[in-house]
Amino acid sequence: MTIITIQSSYSPSRIQVIKNTNSVIKHANFDQFPSWVSLKTTTTSSVKLEHKQGQVENLHLVSLSKHGKLNEAFEFFQEMDKAGVSISPYTYQCLFEACRELKSLSHGRVLHDRMRMAFENPSVTLQNCVLLMYCECGSLVDADKLFDEMPELNAVSRVTMISVYAGKGLLGKAVGLFSRMLESGDKPTSSVYTTLLKSLVNPSVLGIGRQIHGHVIRAGLCNNASIETGILNMYVKCGWLKGAKLVFDQMAVKKPVASTGLMVGYTQAGRARDALKLFVDLLTEGVEWDSFVFSVVLKACASLEALNLGEQIHACVAKLGLESEVSVGTPLVDFYIKCSSFESACRAFQNISEPNDVSWSAIISGYCQMSQFEEAIKTFKSLRSKNAAVLNSFTYTSIFQACSVLADCNIGSQVHADAIKRSLIGSQYGESALITMYSKCGCLDDANEVFESMDNPDIVAWTSFISGHAYYGNASEALRLFENMVSCGMKPNSVTFIAVLTACSHAGLVTQGKHYLDMMLQNYNVAPTIDHYDCMIDIYSRAGLLDEALEFMKNMPFQPDAMSWKCFLSGCWTHKNLELGEIAGEELRKLDPADTAGYVLPFNLYTRAGKWEEAAEMMKLMNERMLKKELSCSWIREKGKIHRFIVGDKHHPQTQEIYEKLKEFDDFMEGDVFQCSMTERREQLLDHSERLAIAFGLISATGNARAPIKVFKNLRACPDCHEFAKHVSLVTEREIVIRDSRRFHHFKEGQCSCNDYW
Template sequence: MLSSPSLHHPPPHRTHHRRSSSSSSSNSSPDHLLPLLHTFNSPFELKQLHTHLLKTSSPLSLLPLPHVAAVCSLSPPATFTYARQIFRRIDCGDSEIVLWNSCLKTFAEGDCPKDVISLFKRLREFDVFPDSFTLSFVLKACLRLSDVRNGRIVHGYVEKLGFGWNLFLQNSIVHLYAECGEMGDARLMFEKMPQRDIVAWNIMMTQLIKRDDVEQAYGLFAEMPERNVRSWTLMIAGFVRCGKPKEAANLFLEMEKAGIKPNEATVVAVLAACADLGDLFLGRRIHEYSNQSSFGSNVRVSNTLIDLYVKCGCLEDARGVFDKMEERTVVSWSAMIAGLAMHGKAEEALKLFTSMTQVGVKPNGVTFIGLLHACSHMGLVDQGRKFFASMTQDYSIVPRIEHYGCMVDLLSRAGLLQEAHEFIKNMPIDPNGVVWGALLGGCKVHKNIVLAEEAIRHLAVLDPLNDGYYVVLSNIYAEAERWEDVARVRKLMRERGVKKTPGWSTITVDGTVHEFVAGDESHPQAVEIFRMWGKLLEKMKEKGYVPKTSVVLLDMEEGEKEKFLYRHSEKLALVFGLMNTESETPIRIMKNLRVCEDCHAAFKLLSAIVGREIVVRDRNRFHCFKDGSCACRDYW
């Protein structure tokens, strides 16, 4: 470790030597010396060259001093002293530290940042006085090494040598403490800084966001005397990272009002927020801006646009962005494959994977998640097994828990519940809630109560507060008309403090997001919505619609169950959309829960009756209803 700072070491004494006869010689370099001057790579070769210069009466100043410093910086002490004697003979004076700084800079930016610490320690041992650049290079090395102990010592030198005024050093220290997890010290340093620039504020915000402390980060953001585009982008991206896309989108609108022009990073962050929100209106506006600003060719922007359009149910737009990309990364291919899978286009997803391998792009783990999802949603069991095996055999990708979850989902959906159960028991890693949840979902589809109860026993331990699993088990009991068991599950939920997540659906019309909850009568157009639903219901029943009341988990009269079904949030959002959009416009609905079987059947019929395309994004996937059918082919 470095020695603690002390001011008892005076600046190096400048010794004036009588110049040797070689120094008074002509400064011209003999041709035969030129190759030697820059090719010595050891102290021994340096000494040979030095001797040669003396013998040929060539000036010592011909030596490239930065290279001399580099060769001797970490050599034994005697050689280090020898290099310093050369510097004094040439009378470089106070510029000696400049030579050592060049070494420190190279080490700090190279593969051996530890050498910076070693050289700095030696400089202090030999009383070479550091300057602000010296300390900045050592701080950079400490940051790369996450070496907060030596960083504290350098901080001491900064204070005692009177560099407290140097903003760059102050910011570097704040960055070092924060990056090393010493947020208390970083905050204290930040608060004590005699002056702060935007960089200091941005460093603190970045580190807080990294630790998912978005509230404190926003508190700093609100206090900033001035903000640049990086400040706004950090905060927008921070909200997205912490699962607050609505706040991110609103902050972007504030940024626009403040007259700050977004850069590519801002565009990526806002598009990610729009993707999470399903805000197609703002997303399209950002897409147009990125094209006008020549950001459209940026790979990250294009990748995020693909994700946006996929999550908003605009698969053709996503494919359009993908097809126009001049450069595609594995992220581009994987996003498009996953998008096709989510929309029930399994065959197209598999074809795209073939194209990907043909152009030489190597898939990663995310690619295979998309492929396994494609197989799962379309019941392609054999193909899914091949992909799972290919990951390890052909691409040396170690399956993660997500891949095991996809395989259990694939087998369970296909009715191979016992095989799925055996697969779970033989997993080389412990199954998580998602894995057992996939089995539970298959048990619901194929009405296997025994395995469902086995799954819920594990889920009660792994994810005890997830209401979705209890609701699925209740559904299974309800369909079997085991009402006592339904009541038992409800009681268990109350005892464990598990509350059922209320279902909600949103639809965006003319840039405004409208939210509906089940049984919602608070919307200004509620009366008109219920009246129109009544008319649509008559047409649906003429086409053979029969309400699927088994999805209602309450033991009540059939008439009450039907009324309950008719007030599901996605139905209300759909009717509102039909009332308030042009007849050719697709209806796009976002739902926080899995769409129920009754709504699925109703939407298929309604898509034919009203002649509209209806796209519903639920918790699991997309359902694209058109002309009386769904892209999922009733397999979800």
């Protein structure tokens, strides 16, 4: 039979070739069956054939089972019963095999019952087929029962059970059976070793792994390449890299498979340099290449952000013509993204001839890392409509992230529903991303629902939810959650404390903030970093305790960084302290000349004090350094469409109505305006972007006129508009939610959830 003229196109992956070969052979065999085998009528009506002890019937059953037509086969049993023809053991084997392939436990059980009736003492081989069927159909209970009942066991039966135990993580049972096998004198086959080794996947079972290694040596199987590699990988997974290296060094022939395993070990342990060193060794030794090696090496380069080295490897890949391979192209995309070379990443992606789900998830998460969230969502949508099969839980997680940054709950919840339908919410990753998404959209109830639905929320999920409350200004709820989490036995990490300190900061809880900062190391063994100290500076500064903040900065175990001064400066602005603000501004400009806050806030401080010259100096400095103040912008979603407004915006088609609506609040504005010292500012106040957005929200009250008006703003809420929103919420009895660049403000009956503290 001529086979394997498959795939004229180049296919360098070994596994793919083998898989294809198998399927071709199988197909060829059974497509060549003569047509009469599938003709029920012929066989049953033919008296002649019946005399051949049912050979034809059995052959027919074999054919049906090879084609997975189990129902038809089962129907045919009746015909056979009628004709008094019995099913041969070989036919049973084929039928069990079909049940396995189709994972049909129900067919398997019926068949097993039938087999028991037919044979008093079925052969071990046949019993093993049933055993394997139960294992592969996922019924360990049935398999266990049969295994106990079997009067005779051979190596295959034991191997089958060992591998199913090992695969299910029932290590004790697997190892127990292995020992009994040794005791019984049965020599474990090499596949027993490889399966057992594969199931040893964490440091707690290193001891068992070493013992098995010992048995391998005694059994003289050390030169078996797959067992050798299995041992190496076992040591990698059990975290014993030294052992893995020893095994590697003793290998007679260094195959790329083993090297890949060791390199993966190094990369996962954060030892990317060692992985690359090994790669260079292989290079000089002239070891053959395969795409797996490249993917690991590229990952190592990505983690080191070693752009130059990675580019050299890229050149190597290109020379070998592997650029278009998914297995190399995909890690290449990720490598460029991690190095922030976005253009190269896009080019690398375009070079992949057949991108798969991993490739797509890499590029979509890349868009997120490039802050091209709209592009990420656009790509997702187009894939969703054209080729939904390439979407996986990784991609959904990235989209949730994109929606949280865009605060787009509309798309977000739809994608969430879609992910539920397709069971593609990554456990932990996806769920935490959803909690963040709903929190950032101001839907804490939905975030809560996701959180509550988790069986075992991990530290990231807890942290997401705590930050959600912090973001919303629910300090007490955030702290209650934290304590609750601790009592559940969860260990907070460094990010958790950022969330806790942020909560304190947003609510002005100075003493509590200091308490948590002090407790970090003492009680929770988490070393505070400069970020945590910056949070504390923020807490002091916001609370107006500027001297304390300064003192704290002097005594903290880190040099103040740009963020330290920025927090302090922002406190100086809030609490109108020009003197300290000048110092802070100078320090901030020194440490981060590109941060506009270092110019804008001092400028505001100067103008408020009437120091025009100094203020002008700030503007001049900014212009010289080619910096631009970010324009204040607010937006609101109406029927899924986003309406954006900037100061004094008159581009909106309903501009006239919007300004008329604003006039209704003139009385209130009068008092407001008198507080301002600058004419220019006074005029701008009337058409600040958030006011325009609120007014638009009021006039376009569709459907549910009682639904809160949700406004988003790119900068921090302006105090005057904050007052305005409080007033509007009182006189219109509409709830208003403003999400500024830092947090949520929830206005209700003339009050804001932030208690005027932000």
